[in-house]
Amino acid sequence: MIALTERNGAVVGKRVTVEDIAQKLGLSSMTVSRALNDRPNVGEETRERVLQAAREMGYRPNRIAKSLVLSKTYTIGIVLPKMAHFFFPEVIRGVETVTHDKGYQLILTHSAEDAEREIAAIQTLESSRVDGILISMAQSTSNYEEYTQIMKSGMPLVFFDRCAFGIGASCVSVDDRDTSRRAIEHLIDVHGRKRIAHLKGPVSVSVGKDRFDGYKDGLEANGLPYEEELVSDSSFNEKGGYEAMMKILQLPKDRWPDGVFAVNDPAAIGAIEALKEAGLRIPEDIGIIGFTDDPRAPLTNPPLTTVRQPAFEIGKTAAQRLISLIDEEREVDDVDEIVVKSDLIIRNSCGCQNGK
Amino acid sequence: MIALTERNGAVVGKRVTVEDIAQKLGLSSMTVSRALNDRPNVGEETRERVLQAAREMGYRPNRIAKSLVLSKTYTIGIVLPKMAHFFFPEVIRGVETVTHDKGYQLILTHSAEDAEREIAAIQTLESSRVDGILISMAQSTSNYEEYTQIMKSGMPLVFFDRCAFGIGASCVSVDDRDTSRRAIEHLIDVHGRKRIAHLKGPVSVSVGKDRFDGYKDGLEANGLPYEEELVSDSSFNEKGGYEAMMKILQLPKDRWPDGVFAVNDPAAIGAIEALKEAGLRIPEDIGIIGFTDDPRAPLTNPPLTTVRQPAFEIGKTAAQRLISLIDEEREVDDVDEIVVKSDLIIRNSCGCQNGK
DNA sequence: TTGTAGGCGTTATCAC
DNA sequence: GTGATAACGCCTACAA
Numbered sequence: 001m002i003a004l005t006e007r008n009g010a011v012v013g014k015r016v017t018v019e020d021i022a023q024k025l026g027l028s029s030m031t032v033s034r035a036l037n038d039r040p041n042v043g044e045e046t047r048e049r050v051l052q053a054a055r056e057m058g059y060r061p062n063r064i065a066k067s068l069v070l071s072k073t074y075t076i077g078i079v080l081p082k083m084a085h086f087f088f089p090e091v092i093r094g095v096e097t098v099t100h101d102k103g104y105q106l107i108l109t110h111s112a113e114d115a116e117r118e119i120a121a122i123q124t125l126e127s128s129r130v131d132g133i134l135i136s137m138a139q140s141t142s143n144y145e146e147y148t149q150i151m152k153s154g155m156p157l158v159f160f161d162r163c164a165f166g167i168g169a170s171c172v173s174v175d176d177r178d179t180s181r182r183a184i185e186h187l188i189d190v191h192g193r194k195r196i197a198h199l200k201g202p203v204s205v206s207v208g209k210d211r212f213d214g215y216k217d218g219l220e221a222n223g224l225p226y227e228e229e230l231v232s233d234s235s236f237n238e239k240g241g242y243e244a245m246m247k248i249l250q251l252p253k254d255r256w257p258d259g260v261f262a263v264n265d266p267a268a269i270g271a272i273e274a275l276k277e278a279g280l281r282i283p284e285d286i287g288i289i290g291f292t293d294d295p296r297a298p299l300t301n302p303p304l305t306t307v308r309q310p311a312f313e314i315g316k317t318a319a320q321r322l323i324s325l326i327d328e329e330r331e332v333d334d335v336d337e338i339v340v341k342s343d344l345i346i347r348n349s350c351g352c353q354n355g356k
Numbered sequence: 357m358i359a360l361t362e363r364n365g366a367v368v369g370k371r372v373t374v375e376d377i378a379q380k381l382g383l384s385s386m387t388v389s390r391a392l393n394d395r396p397n398v399g400e401e402t403r404e405r406v407l408q409a410a411r412e413m414g415y416r417p418n419r420i421a422k423s424l425v426l427s428k429t430y431t432i433g434i435v436l437p438k439m440a441h442f443f444f445p446e447v448i449r450g451v452e453t454v455t456h457d458k459g460y461q462l463i464l465t466h467s468a469e470d471a472e473r474e475i476a477a478i479q480t481l482e483s484s485r486v487d488g489i490l491i492s493m494a495q496s497t498s499n500y501e502e503y504t505q506i507m508k509s510g511m512p513l514v515f516f517d518r519c520a521f522g523i524g525a526s527c528v529s530v531d532d533r534d535t536s537r538r539a540i541e542h543l544i545d546v547h548g549r550k551r552i553a554h555l556k557g558p559v560s561v562s563v564g565k566d567r568f569d570g571y572k573d574g575l576e577a578n579g580l581p582y583e584e585e586l587v588s589d590s591s592f593n594e595k596g597g598y599e600a601m602m603k604i605l606q607l608p609k610d611r612w613p614d615g616v617f618a619v620n621d622p623a624a625i626g627a628i629e630a631l632k633e634a635g636l637r638i639p640e641d642i643g644i645i646g647f648t649d650d651p652r653a654p655l656t657n658p659p660l661t662t663v664r665q666p667a668f669e670i671g672k673t674a675a676q677r678l679i680s681l682i683d684e685e686r687e688v689d690d691v692d693e694i695v696v697k698s699d700l701i702i703r704n705s706c707g708c709q710n711g712k
Numbered sequence: 713t714t715g716t717a718g719g720c721g722t723t724a725t726c727a728c
Numbered sequence: 729g730t731g732a733t734a735a736c737g738c739c740t741a742c743a744a
Contacts, residue, residue, distance in 0.1 A: 015509075017737060028715045033739065041713060058505070060482045064423045065737035068720050073420065075463075083452070086651075089445035096439070096466050105484060107431075108464045110452050126416045128461060149414070153371075295442075299655035373721060384731045389723060397729055421721030424736045 016059045025053055036061065067129065075105040076322060077125035079135040081113045081162065085236065085266060086294050087311045088136070091160060094315020095134060102323050104131070113139040119146045132156035132322045137164060139236070142204050156325040160318040161309075163206045163337075170325070172318040174342035176207050176291075179307050180214025181221065182344055183261055183289045186305075188222045191287055191351045193259035196224070199234040199244040199271055201263035211263050211291060230257055234267045241267025245274035256280075259287045259350075265294035265306055272300055272349070283351035293345055303347035314340050372415045381409055392417065423485065431461040432678060433481035435491040437469045437518065441592065441622060442650050443667045444492070447516060450671020451490060458679050460487070469495040475502045488512035488678045493520060495592070498560050512681035516674040517665075519562045519693075526681070528674040530698035532563050532647075535663050536570025537577065539617055539645045539700055542661075544578045547643055547707045549615035552580070555590040555600040555627055557619035567619050567647060586613050590623045597623025601630035612636075615643045615706075621650035621662055628656055628705070639707035649701055659703035670696050 018036070022029040027046070034042045035050035036059075042050075053059075067073040078095060080088050092108070099106045107128060111118035118138045125133055133155060144164050150157050151167060163171035187193045198215045201208030212231075219226055229251060234244035241262055248257065260275075262268035268290030272282065280286050282302055290297065293308035317338055346352050374392070378385040383402070390398045391406035392415075398406075409415075423429040434451060436444050448464070455462045463484060467474035474494045481489055489511060500520050506513050507523060519527035543549045554571045557564030568587075575582055585607060590600035597618055604613065616631075618624035624646030628638065636642050638658055646653065649664035673694055702708050 015737095018739095019737075029738080030716080030740095031714055034714090037739090043713060046713080058509070060479060062485060062737055063483045064420055064429065064485050065720090066739075067420045068418075068424055068722090068737080069739045071720075083445050083449040086442070086445075089439050089448075092445075092464070093439040093466075096464070100466065105480065106464050108448070108452070108462050110449075110456065123416060124461065127419045129418060129420050153414070296652050296655050299652050299657075301655075301657070371721095374723095375721075385721085386723080386732080387730055390730090393723090399729060402729080418721050421736090422723075424721080424738095425723045427736070 015062070016054075016057045017062070018059075021050060021053050021057060021059060024057070025049055071129075073105075073129050073131055074103055075107055075128065075130045076132045076134060076319070076326075077107045077109060077121075077128065077130040079109050079111055079118060079121045079125070079133065081111050081118075081136055081138045082236075083110060085264075085292075087161070087264075087292055087309065090311030091136075091315035091318075094312040094317075095319040096315075098316050098319035098323065104323065111138040111141075115141040115143070122146055122150060126150070126153070126155065130155075132158070132326045134158050134160060134318050134322055136160050137162040137205055139202050139205055156322055158318050158322040158325065160314050161207060165206070165337075168336070170321050170336045170338065171206075172314055172321060172338045172340060173206070174307075174309050174314070175339045176210035177214040177217065179342045179344070180211040180261065180291070181217040182214075183291075183307060184215055184218025185222065186344060186346070187259040187261065187287055187289060187350060188218065188224065191259070191283075193287055194224065195227075195230060195255075195257040196259040196261060197230040197232070197248050197257035199241050199260065199262040199267050200231050201234060201236055201267075208263060211261075215261055229255065234263055236264055237266045238270035238273075241270030242274045243270075245271035249274065249278050257286060260289070262288065262290045265290040265292040265297055265304065268304055268306070268349075269294070269296060269300060272304070282349055287350040289344075289350055297345070298347065300349065302349050305347045305350040305352070306345050308343045308345045310340055310342065371418070372410075372413045373418070374415075377406060377409050377413060377415060380413070381405055427485075429461075429485050429487055430459055431463060431484065431486045432488045432490060432675070432682075433463045433465060433477075433484065433486040435465050435467055435474060435477045435481070435489065437467050437474075437492055437494045438592075439466060441620075441648075443517070443620075443648055443665065446667030447492075447671035447674075450668040450673075451675040452671075454672050454675035454679065460679065467494040467497075471497040471499070478502055478506060482506070482509070482511065486511075488514070488682045490514050490516060490674055490678055492516050493518040493561055495558050495561055512678055514674050514678040514681065516670050517563060521562070524692070526677050526692045526694065527562075528670055528677060528694045528696060529562070530663075530665050530670070531695045532566035533570040533573065535698050535700070536567040536617065536647070537573040538570075539647075539663060540571055540574025541578065542700060542702070543615040543617065543643055543645060543706060544574065544580065547615070547639075549643055550580065551583075551586060551611075551613040552615040552617060553586040553588065553601075553604050553613035555597050555616065555618040555623050556587050557590060557592055557623075564619060567617075571617055585611065590619055592620055592622060594622045594626035594629075597626030598630045599626075601627035605630065605634050613642060616645070618644065618646045621646035621648040621653055621660065624660055624662070624705075625650070625652060625656060628660070638705055643706040645700075645706050653701070654703065656705065658705050661703045661706040661708070662701050664699045664701045666696055666698065 018029045022032045035047040109121035157169045159171045203209040232244035232247045234240040290306040297304040374385045374388045378388045391403040465477035513525045515527045559565040588600035588603045590596040646662040653660040
């Protein structure tokens with residue numbers, strides 16, 4: 001039987017507490033607590049009675065009270081720069097599988113690519129006393145102060161995809177630089193392209209910088225010159241890709257590129273639109289490669305060659321890393337930068353018929 | 357200066373409390389609390405001193421302790437049946453804008469379309485003492501007992517997209533039935549199709565049933581017979597759509613449909629693959645319409661005509677509704693079923709060239 | 713095996 | 729304007 005109370009006129013069931021169970025059974029709250037938590041030193045019969053009463057009374061342990069006394073919330077926070085990009089929901093899915101298995105709750109926050117909102121999100125998570133934080137940097141973040149403060153406070157912190165380096169935090173990502181280089185080399189070696197453009201992400205964000213560096217590595221390894229006019233600033237979305245591509249297409253036609261490497265798939269998809277508007281044929285006139293393996297990539301016309309970034313696995317790995325940090329299970333191989341393997345998915349936008 | 361303590365060998369900053377600030381300033385914790393929370397009855401000078409000390413000491417209010425006293429967590433929980441479908445991340449994005457504005461935290465849980473995991477998720481959220489729950493039913497849920505229990509306990513509960521009716525809970529969704537009927541009529545009226553198939557979602561889920569009912573309404577309104585053989589059970593994903601379509605294509609060719617209405621876009625995308633494998637031309641031989649407006653819809657070949665389901669807005673509306681329920685701002689127009697407007701997005705898979 | 717005392721960090725309440 | 733006390737629900741430590 002649940003005690004009833006009023007709340008603005010609505011009848012609301014008051015929550016059952018350990019104390020309620022104890023009273024009903026003529027026990028102390030400690031015995032009930034022990035029984036409920038499957039601890040030793042409780043008579044078998046007592047335990048049964050407690051469990052049954054708890055079930056009957058609809059008892060739900062109060063995590064809040066428990067957290068307060070244990071200084072442990074079994075909760076982790078995640079800070080995402082955006083939701084719209086397919087990559088992040090997939091990361092969440094990966095994170096969630098791990099948190100679910102390990103009995104952690106997941107608090108989701110969103111920086112909307114804004115440095116100040118990112119700081120606010122982190123502080124709220126601190127207030128919520130999460131046991132650890134998973135974060136992917138906002139595009140506009142340039143100052144690592146908040147991160148270092150968090151680190152100093154002892155709060156476990158793991159970056160994924162867009163990492164802050166040099167502050168001693170773990171990072172889970174793909175090898176953006178090396179994979180980008182391979183993408184460039186594919187464009188050059190296999191297809192003999194000679195003027196490769198790059199739709200460059202913000203270099204303040206690790207993936208923006210790394211993919212740009214990989215682009216330069218690829219050119220250099222093949223004796224191709226780096227040309228300023230073939231590199232155009234893009235954001236991480238379709239619009240940015242479209243505009244960056246358009247800017248390059250302002251060049252006289254004889255200086256147009258014959259290949260494009262976009263910082264990610266949304267940008268590549270925007271760029272494809274720009275190329276089509278300019279009347280260029282893909283891949284005959286120009287090849288294009290993206291990064292992410294967006295669900296739309298197989299459906300673009302022609303299908304987009306891209307780097308598969310295993311978002312689900314990145315999420316899983318980051319969450320595992322974070323929880324092992326929380327549990328202080330730091331193994332001997334205590335690497336701080338975890339690289340998840342990525343693959344070049346060859347479709348037809350680079351010129352390979354039938355994906356080979 | 358932060359007191360330091362050891363945790364498994366790592367130096368960890370001990371958190372600053374109201375009491376710490378009070379001691380440092382020679383005040384009582386109540387005065388500090390008042391100053392921090394911008395309450396009256398604090399001297400202006402005292403307030404300044406407190407705020408500055410808090411800043412200097414890196415104070416972060418402990419929401420856990422606060423929640424315990426106030427019996428209010430400023431946290432809401434969301435239970436999603438899946439993450440992979442584009443629709444749900446968009447809903448989250450909508451929810452997040454509202455929760456962020458209203459100062460609520462968002463706890464994310466995942467039922468993975470499984471009724472038991474759904475129950476577990478709900479119970480965990482109860483344990484976390486969230487102020488309210490947002491939920492979209494799992495595919496395998498058939499028993500509403502847990503929902504009614506929640507309702508009875510006084511926990512505000514709002515369904516979105518996949519609703520449980522008849523239990524007095526609010527529901528935010530599009531008018532699935534009526535919009536489906538319009539989609540069917542479009543196929544019939546505009547394109548003169550006469551044998552419309554339906555890839556039917558699980559009818560235990562509201563959207564599955566409603567879209568199926570709308571399909572039947574559309575046939576009936578146009579004097580077309582309902583034919584068992586043209587209705588095939590699908591799940592909500594690509595594989596389900598592919599298989600359901602394949603099953604229909606087992607019919608002798610002269611009984612093949614000339615139109616298909618799929619329960620959602622992923623199913624439609626799977627169906628398109630099946631149709632192509634069978635050598636059917638879209639839209640010449642058969643027209644197809646989906647539901648969702650998945651980001652891939654404009655990119656299928658031909659572009660998929662679909663119903664735009666405003667996921668972001670659904671999320672926003674559901675969250676607003678929930679929070680107004682929490683705050684007991686029940687207005688006079690206290691509707692329990694909120695219908696968000698949806699549009700038929702006409703592309704070419706139904707036969708309309710250039711989207712008109 | 714079971715119970716008692718005390719405290720986690722905060723705020724409501726009532727006193728000064 | 730400020731402070732002392734108690735309470736939120738649970739658990740640790742110690743006592744019986």
